[in-house]
Amino acid sequence: MTPPGQGASVLPTIVGSDPSLTSKGTQMEHTLPPLPYAHDALAPHMSKETLEYHHDKHHNAYVTNLNNLQKGTEFENLPLEEIVKKSSGGIYNNAAQVWNHTFFWNCMKPNGGGEPKGALAAAIEAKFGSYAAFKEAFTKSAVGNFGSGWTWLVKKADGSVDIVNMGAAGTPLTTADKALLTVDVWEHAYYIDYRNLRPKFVETFLNSLVNWDFAEKNFA
Numbered sequence: 001m002t003p004p005g006q007g008a009s010v011l012p013t014i015v016g017s018d019p020s021l022t023s024k025g026t027q028m029e030h031t032l033p034p035l036p037y038a039h040d041a042l043a044p045h046m047s048k049e050t051l052e053y054h055h056d057k058h059h060n061a062y063v064t065n066l067n068n069l070q071k072g073t074e075f076e077n078l079p080l081e082e083i084v085k086k087s088s089g090g091i092y093n094n095a096a097q098v099w100n101h102t103f104f105w106n107c108m109k110p111n112g113g114g115e116p117k118g119a120l121a122a123a124i125e126a127k128f129g130s131y132a133a134f135k136e137a138f139t140k141s142a143v144g145n146f147g148s149g150w151t152w153l154v155k156k157a158d159g160s161v162d163i164v165n166m167g168a169a170g171t172p173l174t175t176a177d178k179a180l181l182t183v184d185v186w187e188h189a190y191y192i193d194y195r196n197l198r199p200k201f202v203e204t205f206l207n208s209l210v211n212w213d214f215a216e217k218n219f220a
Helices: 048-070 080-086 089-106 118-128 131-144 198-209 212-219
Strands: 021-024 027-030 149-155 161-167 178-184
Touching: 027 048, 048 089, 080 089, 089 178, 118 131, 118 161, 118 212, 131 149, 131 161, 131 198, 149 212, 178 212
Parallel strands: none
Antiparallel strands: 021 027, 149 161, 149 178
């Protein structure tokens, strides 16, 4: 994987030479990156059962689909980020979902929550007026993101921050923005623990799960 730059972000589990790729004959196959914590580490806010389904089954299915779809194409030996940026259709959808999910896992941590610090905190205050105002705006965007998708906090080219809603497999990697933080609002991300109560899930994400250390590293 290419080093973080404009439009790229820090992914502790898959940066550098892209260890999510393994050689299989002449094709480089993607592998499922492990969670950055134990399956039960986010409980009770996100259950072991949710992560077993969401990571081990849903995320893994995107990896499997990507490996099958890229065979014999120009993408079969490219790093994941390059595939996302250059592909379309089914290859793009699955590649983007592999990247998005790996990014999302790193946006959470045990005993998460709190507020950002340093330069990111200053940028959020400059854009939204206060962290409380940001939380309100982020929650409103995530809850109102129709259907399946992702709500992102991004860094713009001018160094400011903004909230961006994207549907389906949408990702800032295909834009000039740099991903800082995301919440997955596909229903399978929260249905086991919260049923259809997306507002409660987003509230819990910000209060008890969010990993601001990760977002701060992406902003730097």
